[in-house]
Amino acid sequence: MKFHVIAGPDATPGYPIVRKIGTADLKDALAKGVDDFLAMPSSLVFLGLIYPIVGMCLAGFAMPLLFPLMSGFALVGPFAAIGLFEMSRRRELGLETSWVHAFDLRHSPSIPSLLALGLLLLVIFICWEFTAQSLYVSLLGSTPPESFTRFIGDILGTPQGWKLIGLGTAIGFVFAVVVLSISVISFPLLLDRDVGLAVAVLTSLRAVRENPVTMAIWGLIVAAVLAIGFLPLFVGLAVAVPILAHSSWHLYRKVVDRAAPV
Secondary structure: OOOOOOOOOOOOOOOOOEOOOOHHHHHHHHHHHHHHHHHOOOHHHHHHHHHHHHHHHHOOOOHHHHHHHHHHHHHHHHHHOHHHHHHHHHHHOOOOOOHHHHHHHHHOOOHHHHHHHHHHHHHHHHHHHHHHHHHHHHHHOOOOOOOHHHHHHHHHOOHHHHHHHHHHHHHHHHHHHHHHHHHOOHHHHHHHOOOOHHHHHHHHHHHHHHOHHHHHHHHHHHHHHHHHHHOOOOOOHHHHHHHHHHHHHHHHHHHEOOOOOO
16 A cells, blocks of 8 residues: 555545535434434443543543533544544445444555544644643633632632633634634545545635535534533533534535546
């Protein structure tokens, strides 16, 4: 297998055709995502991954970073969803689907590009956490909160806490827009076609440029579903994350034409 990451295997890269989509396409993608989840439930797997992280945060190990970690979950979510993309792809083709087959993506010729894009999202995630921590320290000091109750009181009961909420939300929004723009199409595209990292990211950016309102609505849907998932003691993430992942695959199918690249 020829090792390539940025440019892909072809000397002259082909750019996939990007369609314009509407809210009806988002509804259909979500409906198909729910159908995939019901046919291939993966809740127990995500419960096993989520609760150790949540436990560390609530134990005080990273309490000031609890909310940045929660919001930052969406920044690395596309990379974590690769296995679910593969399951949706296999089901679409009528192939056998299970968590064992989700790991078949390791044989994909695009795996170097997928790992490179995942590393990019990890760097963005680390930058977000560093920014959030710096903002917290500048407003509330470096002393760790004595308890979770005190932590919530400092956030909601002080002017500095509300300033933290406002600035943190604004800065987090910028990070979220960047990640959505470069990853909403690129991960499923790389799994589906060996086009290289550059073509995948540029295609994702083109998809957002051609469908700014629809993609903005999709971003709000993702944020809302994740927020709902966080509410019932995080258990909802075990359903929210797989549904969003499967739906993202079908969104990719809506946006990128199956015709040959141009």
